[in-house]
Amino acid sequence: MCGALAVLAGCSRGAADEGDGGLPGAPTGVTATAGSATSVHVMWNAVSSGPGVRRYEVYRGPTRVKDVPASEHMTDVTRLSPATTYVFTVRARDADGRLGPAGREARATTPAAGAADRSAPTRPLAPRGRTVGSRAVQLSWSASTDDREVASYDVYQGSTRIHSVGGNQTATVVTGLRPGTRYSFTVRARDAADNLSPASAPVRLTTAPGSDDGHGTAPASFHAATHRTDGAYYLDLTWIAPTVDGVVTEYQVQLDGEAATSLVWGGPAPRGKASYSFYLGREAGVGHRVRLRARLPDGTWGGFTAERTVITGLP
Structure with missing residues (x-):
């Protein structure tokens, strides 16, 4: 398959x-x-x-x-x-x-260099953020302007630049944080000539204490059903990829409380709806519990989806 x-x-x-x-x-x-x-x-x-x-x-x-x-x-x-x-x-x-x-x-x-461009972009305004459990935060801001074009945005944690996103992107997710820790994030815009804007106002967030299940990083709209082909039953899964900074290329399917399989995209991974089917067996009336989680771009596993129950031979 x-x-x-x-x-x-x-x-x-x-x-x-x-x-x-x-x-x-x-x-x-x-x-x-x-x-x-x-x-x-x-x-x-x-x-x-x-x-x-x-x-x-x-x-x-x-x-x-x-x-x-x-x-x-x-x-x-x-x-x-x-x-x-x-x-x-x-x-x-x-x-x-x-x-x-x-x-x-x-x-x-790389964009073309502007001749004698010494004008920095405007500072990113209206920075906002929210915690996603104990190990991630989601940040967003209003777009900066430049006399030519904003090439990228740099995200800082304190005084340290921790990430960059393209100039057409005004949101990101920062993962791999520590539970129960207070962070301060700012954003600066950069143009093609490497001129940096002033820093945005800080966004101060405290991650949740302890260790959660990463529910905020779980795939969304997870559904499970079965179908029958050539006398055999198959499990059909659909979900929406979690919103994280970077590309989710690997998922793990847990069936009846055990890791059933890990999936890696062989081509460009979808950023929206995804689907997968695999063989269950030939017996009707067998119940199964299934859930799914994603490996996040920082290498950690995100949270599991809610568990779904299916029975072979039933819609």
């Missing part, structure tokens, strides 16, 4: 699975966004399979341009040329020095 989704334990190995010979897996969810006329922000999901990852290596075409510690999953590639398309890949290297395979290519085109 290999199509848009690959079953890790079934038809083909997914991008997050271990490489050959126990090598680290290939990083999934690799994205590249132009930050200015001379820089690109590259982001990827943490690799969880295989031996411990020591660092990530970022390549521009065949050339390695950055080494990033295993604790980080993003970096800026600088000293690029304006109005140029670049191709980036990311590979993981383990503690024994073994290099895993590259993840999928990510392309970004």
Whole structure:
């Protein structure tokens, strides 16, 4: 059943699975966004399979341009040329020095440089935020203006820049936070000439104490049903991908309280509605409980959906 989704334990190995010979897996969810006329922000999901990852290596075409510690999953590639398309890949290297395979290519085109542009964008206004359980927050703001164009927005946690998004994006989700911790976030706009706006007003949020189930990061509108084909019953699942910063490429299906399968997209992962079906058996009248969760771009598992119950042979 290999199509848009690959079953890790079934038809083909997914991008997050271990490489050959126990090598680290290939990083999934690799994205590249132009930050200015001379820089690109590259982001990827943490690799969880295989031996411990020591660092990530970022390549521009065949050339390695950055080494990033295993604790980080993003970096800026600088000293690029304006109005140029670049191709980036990311590979993981383990503690024994073994290099895993590259993840999928990510392309970004830097904007043209403006002549003698010394005018910074306006500060992002009306910043807002809300906590998503104990380990994530959602941020949004009003768009800045520039005499030419806003190329990207930089998100800061205190005085440290923790992420960048494209100039047409005015919201993001920050994951991998600590429970019961107070944070202060600000946003700055950047234009193609690398001029930075003043910081937005701070958004101060405190994550929930303890450890929750990440319900706010669970896939939405989860439905389960069965159908019969050629004398066999199949489980049909549909859901809406969780709203997070980055791309969700891996899901885990839990059936009757046990992990049934992990799914990795073999092509571009949907940001909206998704679906999957798999074989249950040939006996009618058998009940099953099913739920689903997503691996977030920071490498952690999000919350499970509500559990659904289905019975083979019944609508």
